[in-house]
Amino acid sequence: MAHLDEQCGGPAPAPVLALGIFERVGSNWLSDSLRGAMPQHNEPFRQQLGREHPLSPGNRIPPSLQGTGLSGLGLHQLLCALGDLHGHPRHLVKETNLFFAVDTVLGMLPQSPVVVLTRAPIGIASSFARGRLWDRWRYGDRYAQVAATARAPRWRTAFAPLLPDDDPDPSTALGRLITVNALLLSRALHEGPPASRPCLVIPYEQQVSDRPRTENDLARFLNIEMPKLRNVPLITTGTTAASDTTFATIGRKDALVAELAPGTAELVITAVDKTLAQARRLLAPEVTEAAAQWLTRNDQYEVHEPTPRPIRRARSEPTFQRMPKPAYRPVAGTQWRNLLVTNTEMAELLTMLHAGGAANSRLGTNLLVCPMPHERGGRLHYDQADRRWRISRGYEQHPAYWVTWIGAAFMAAWCGARLPTRTEALQAAKGARAHNSDYVAGDSCPVAEPGLGDREVHHLIGNVQVWCGDGPDQPESRPVQKYLFGAAWNTPGTEEAVTAVRSRYLLGSSRGVGVRLVRDAHTTDAARLGAWELAHRLNQWVAAADSSAQATPGGLDRLLLSTFGS
Numbered sequence: 001m002a003h004l005d006e007q008c009g010g011p012a013p014a015p016v017l018a019l020g021i022f023e024r025v026g027s028n029w030l031s032d033s034l035r036g037a038m039p040q041h042n043e044p045f046r047q048q049l050g051r052e053h054p055l056s057p058g059n060r061i062p063p064s065l066q067g068t069g070l071s072g073l074g075l076h077q078l079l080c081a082l083g084d085l086h087g088h089p090r091h092l093v094k095e096t097n098l099f100f101a102v103d104t105v106l107g108m109l110p111q112s113p114v115v116v117l118t119r120a121p122i123g124i125a126s127s128f129a130r131g132r133l134w135d136r137w138r139y140g141d142r143y144a145q146v147a148a149t150a151r152a153p154r155w156r157t158a159f160a161p162l163l164p165d166d167d168p169d170p171s172t173a174l175g176r177l178i179t180v181n182a183l184l185l186s187r188a189l190h191e192g193p194p195a196s197r198p199c200l201v202i203p204y205e206q207q208v209s210d211r212p213r214t215e216n217d218l219a220r221f222l223n224i225e226m227p228k229l230r231n232v233p234l235i236t237t238g239t240t241a242a243s244d245t246t247f248a249t250i251g252r253k254d255a256l257v258a259e260l261a262p263g264t265a266e267l268v269i270t271a272v273d274k275t276l277a278q279a280r281r282l283l284a285p286e287v288t289e290a291a292a293q294w295l296t297r298n299d300q301y302e303v304h305e306p307t308p309r310p311i312r313r314a315r316s317e318p319t320f321q322r323m324p325k326p327a328y329r330p331v332a333g334t335q336w337r338n339l340l341v342t343n344t345e346m347a348e349l350l351t352m353l354h355a356g357g358a359a360n361s362r363l364g365t366n367l368l369v370c371p372m373p374h375e376r377g378g379r380l381h382y383d384q385a386d387r388r389w390r391i392s393r394g395y396e397q398h399p400a401y402w403v404t405w406i407g408a409a410f411m412a413a414w415c416g417a418r419l420p421t422r423t424e425a426l427q428a429a430k431g432a433r434a435h436n437s438d439y440v441a442g443d444s445c446p447v448a449e450p451g452l453g454d455r456e457v458h459h460l461i462g463n464v465q466v467w468c469g470d471g472p473d474q475p476e477s478r479p480v481q482k483y484l485f486g487a488a489w490n491t492p493g494t495e496e497a498v499t500a501v502r503s504r505y506l507l508g509s510s511r512g513v514g515v516r517l518v519r520d521a522h523t524t525d526a527a528r529l530g531a532w533e534l535a536h537r538l539n540q541w542v543a544a545a546d547s548s549a550q551a552t553p554g555g556l557d558r559l560l561l562s563t564f565g566s
């Protein structure tokens with residue numbers, strides 16, 4: 001298990017890891033700055049793995065890498081995910097808040113250099129306060145979970161004293177969590193193998209005050225030429241705007257201001273100082289001193305009381321918009337469905353598959369969609385009581401995302417259609433203009449594109465990227481990959497970006513990838529597969545993955561593809 005990256009990566013270099021001491025440390029700035037030079041992976045371990053998965057950072061008691069006992073589907077998913085992170089050019093993997101899973105992640109990627117992203121604690125606290133993130137992202141529960149993990153036998157001696165179960169106020173709890181995450185990251189880098197892992201520290205404050213220096217440091221460390229920064233449009237409101245722009249963090253800052261209620265800064269700083277003082281009695285000096293250095297620069301901020309802002313209310317009723325009926329239209333010799341697949345359609349399929357005995361998640365491995373919480377950008381949620389999938393209110397006619405290639409292929413089979421090839425997508429997109437890309441709306445927008453009629457293809461480019469039916473050639477033993485195409489609400493909409501070659505493994509998903517269906521003479525209503533048949537095929541493959549101890553990831557993937565005649 002300790003050399004999984006070598007088994008999966010082959011000759012391709014291991015990814016660069018961008019690890020934050022906490023959330024809101026400028027990781028999106030790093031991703032956007034490097035997007036033109038490095039393929040991106042946003043929190044593949046924290047987001048892609050369900051809590052039941054042994055290696056999930058959300059697991060209450062994450063085991064050591066050697067103690068997972070991982071096998072079957074769970075091991076297959078991990079091998080494919082790790083293989084996805086390796087490539088030419090070198091990929092960037094961004095992870096924050098790994099807490100007690102950080103040494104496991106570093107252990108799986110021993111050849112990866114690390115960029116450590118830091119920020120002064122009161123800067124993090126200000127960002128949390130501005131977005132009401134403590135409540136929205138349920139950090140009270142997160143504190144309880146991390147504190148419980150700290151009491152596990154493996155961790156209790158060094159970390160249980162740092163997270164007392166004393167019902168702390170949110171500011172104190174936030175200060176403790178920031179410090180413990182920084183200590184765990186420092187400990188993993190100083191004490192875990194390899195001893196000479198390349199490391200670059202980038203303070204958030206340096207990004208703001210001296211961007212040229214930061215970019216030069218990155219270019220030297222990564223041995224790349226920094227891409228030219230794009231002119232990014234401002235986030236706007238209007239007919240295409242979505243109700244949640246939390247993740248559209250593209251604003252340019254030229255000053256360091258912490259907007260905090262009176263006394264909040266003092267509570268956070270006191271919690272950090274007390275936690276560090278306790279840690280110095282329990283952990284190695286080099287570990288605590290590195291973490292302490294990462295947690296400095298509070299004095300660079302101007303602390304102001306919060307500026308009153310209008311309250312962004314959740315939509316009580318979906319915004320009315322005439323929705324064309326799904327239909328297929330000729331584009332470049334292929335019949336393209338005029339609308340992207342919606343959350344409503346995906347929820348219906350997921351519910352029927354579940355009724356047919358095919359659950360989406362198996363011990364933390366998500367097969368069809370990644371069911372993120374709404375506060376983290378998820379729009380599809382399984383209702384255990386009603387045994388059906390539901391949609392975040394107001395997002396019924398938005399495109400489904402967080403869909404795996406398997407979920408996209410199942411949707412196509414259910415509709416008597418298929419996924420487009422990359423060549424077909426390139427031909428169809430010639431001359432098309434991206435609608436809703438580059439954070440223009442800050443989120444997806446409804447699948448009906450303003451100004452287009454029933455007989456036109458909406459969002460031919462933009463809103464979400466789409467899965468293709470084909471992919472790059474891979475050795476028989478390596479995981480299968482499928483192409484992605486187009487532009488999403490959170491990616492560039494330039495011709496260069498749209499036509500760039502990108503691919504992912506079959507179980508991968510993201511917040512910017514959805515489903516577009518096409519038809520030809522062989523894929524019609526008569527070729528539809530029922531949900532019960534699809535559920536049977538999925539369960540057969542899962543059973544094969546769980547029982548085939550000697551099967552390679554490529555072999556298992558091709559077994560799945562054979563069920564679609566691919």
